[in-house]
Amino acid sequence: MTAVVLPAVPRVLVAEADPWSRDLIKQVLLSVRCDARLDLCADGQEALRLLAENPYDLVIVDGELPGVDGLNVLRNVRQRKRNPPLPFILMSSRNDSASVREALPLAPTAYLTKPLNMESLTQRLQDLLLNAGEEVFCEMPTLAAGMTLSVYLQRRRELAEGAPLMADVQMAVNASLNTRGLDLVRLEEEIRTDPHITAVLIAAANSAALHVGDAVQTLSQALHRLGSAQSMNLILGLALKHSARLSDPLLADYAERFWDLSLHTAEYARTLARLLDLDQERCYCAGILHCLGDLALLRCLQEWKQAGGELDEREEVGNALAEFGAAYGSSLRTRWRLPLELRELIAATYQLGGGVYSREALVMNMAAQLARLTEHEGIEALAKSRTARLLKIGLPELMRLRKK
Numbered sequence: 001m002t003a004v005v006l007p008a009v010p011r012v013l014v015a016e017a018d019p020w021s022r023d024l025i026k027q028v029l030l031s032v033r034c035d036a037r038l039d040l041c042a043d044g045q046e047a048l049r050l051l052a053e054n055p056y057d058l059v060i061v062d063g064e065l066p067g068v069d070g071l072n073v074l075r076n077v078r079q080r081k082r083n084p085p086l087p088f089i090l091m092s093s094r095n096d097s098a099s100v101r102e103a104l105p106l107a108p109t110a111y112l113t114k115p116l117n118m119e120s121l122t123q124r125l126q127d128l129l130l131n132a133g134e135e136v137f138c139e140m141p142t143l144a145a146g147m148t149l150s151v152y153l154q155r156r157r158e159l160a161e162g163a164p165l166m167a168d169v170q171m172a173v174n175a176s177l178n179t180r181g182l183d184l185v186r187l188e189e190e191i192r193t194d195p196h197i198t199a200v201l202i203a204a205a206n207s208a209a210l211h212v213g214d215a216v217q218t219l220s221q222a223l224h225r226l227g228s229a230q231s232m233n234l235i236l237g238l239a240l241k242h243s244a245r246l247s248d249p250l251l252a253d254y255a256e257r258f259w260d261l262s263l264h265t266a267e268y269a270r271t272l273a274r275l276l277d278l279d280q281e282r283c284y285c286a287g288i289l290h291c292l293g294d295l296a297l298l299r300c301l302q303e304w305k306q307a308g309g310e311l312d313e314r315e316e317v318g319n320a321l322a323e324f325g326a327a328y329g330s331s332l333r334t335r336w337r338l339p340l341e342l343r344e345l346i347a348a349t350y351q352l353g354g355g356v357y358s359r360e361a362l363v364m365n366m367a368a369q370l371a372r373l374t375e376h377e378g379i380e381a382l383a384k385s386r387t388a389r390l391l392k393i394g395l396p397e398l399m400r401l402r403k404k
Helices: 019-032 044-053 070-079 097-106 118-129 149-156 169-176 184-191 195-205 219-226 228-238 249-275 280-289 292-306 314-335 340-348 359-372 379-383 386-391 395-403
Strands: 011-015 037-041 058-062 088-092 110-113
Touching (some): 011 019, 118 228, 169 228, 184 219, 184 228, 195 228, 195 280, 195 292, 340 359
Parallel strands (some): 011 037
């Protein structure tokens, strides 16, 4: 019997200041070599420390790193005169000939301009990390002995990737491409109902690398700040992640219900905001995002099952959602640094705190209550609620909203 010789497991260093670009590179790398050992850092000094301590098979560095820039990291690597030279991909937002000429004497393996071309990056990584005809298959990680669902979900809360994708990202991108490139207006139409894509693009647009001026609080604002290429990269990169879509029928059914609730809340919020001359898109966005935690939890439950965990009863899923859904949402919104004003609107969909309420917060609270009403119950009581009184919205207006 002939033994199968697997490619040696590569160790790769990625030094990129922007967390969303760093995560994108990580996902592309893992799509090429799921077994790769990755070290990630955000500044040049840390990159130099890691390079001094570890033998790497490939280094990918942002040219505009804080502290020690990428060109000086490359210079440091070449001064060590390793034979053969360490493969080194230098990324830069500078595509002028002077910048390229400055790097050439240091012999980077590739000089890639930002925003990255994902197809080109993938091909480069395949050439560097795989021999012709080689394929690598990775088994799913298994649960630690004795792991319980409750402990698993507690530990995953600060590491959760976010919600499953509800939109077909490849179809959305393809539908938005034309002879002039990517149509951002069409792309917004294609993805605006997806909570995870919306949250990621807003978070990326507010990252330190791009945060100039007012905070981005809507999908349209995020797309225009990120630009066509970076928006497309981030969206396509989401589909590369593990459990990007829910395949389990029970969990997918729950997700559809939360997604439907999000859509109805968003539409009610936009209509109310239009009636009251408020920011329609911000209210719509808050509505789309308000079930993000529940959806993220469902994705973690699928990962639990894929790792060998048992999850057989609807009651068990319901209990997990009741116990952890809100905490997952709060953790994601904080970790991704969504703007405080947007988070306050999302919080208003659940309850109004003490003090003075903005009219937009009242709109979100009313929209969420409308979305949760059953077909034949509750509209009269809602018309008498404190929220309705403060908004000066009566039963006739609410009845018209329900009929739309």
